[in-house]
Amino acid sequence: MPREVLCTPDAPSSPLYSQGVRAGGHLHVSGLVGIDPSTGELAGAGIQDQTRQALRNCRAVLGAGGATLDDVVEVGVLLTRSEDFAGLNEEYARWFPPPGPARYVARLGVDLPGVLVSIRMTAVTA
Template identity: 70%
Template sequence: MPREIVTTPEAPSSSLYSQAVRAGTHVYVSGTVGVDVNTGTLAGDTIQEQTRQALANCEAILKAAGARLEDVVELGILLTRPEDFAGLNEEYARWFPSASPARYVAKLGVELPGILMSIRATAVTA
């Protein structure tokens, strides 16, 4: 099955990885942080602000791949500070009020200045 590299200017990117890869009906979104592409800076200093922006970035990448947040079957979230778990869940619940995808949360192993979290996703489309 051929794979398709997905890119969009609507989300942060890097030459070191693809924003997403589509393989058949599956879309794999790389770890995405809360950087606002309009400013090139973090969306804010709180876990809620960065979670909101990271999910918006994931949504933009999914859209470029022909998918939606509703197609997400699994999310992986890495937190810099485990004590931000409650704040993460506060914002996450706004995006996934019901029928949430499978999810894991773990500690981010690298320290990146100002980055509080990273989200990766897997979606399945029809």
């Protein structure tokens, strides 16, 4: 099964990884942080601002692969600070009302200055 690398200017990018990869009907979005691609800066200092931007970034990559948030089957969240869990959930619920996709939340294991959250997704399309 061939893989298609996805790229969009509407999400942060790096030469170290693909923003997303489609393999058949599966679309995998890399872990993206709350950087606004138009400025190259974090969208804010708070968990909700960064969560909102990270979700926007993921949505942009999904769109580049012909998918939407409705196609998402799994979301992985890495948090820098455990105390941000409630704020993460508050913003997340605006994007994924019940019943949402499968999800996990764990601690971010690297120190990225100012970064509070990283979000990855897997979507399935027909």
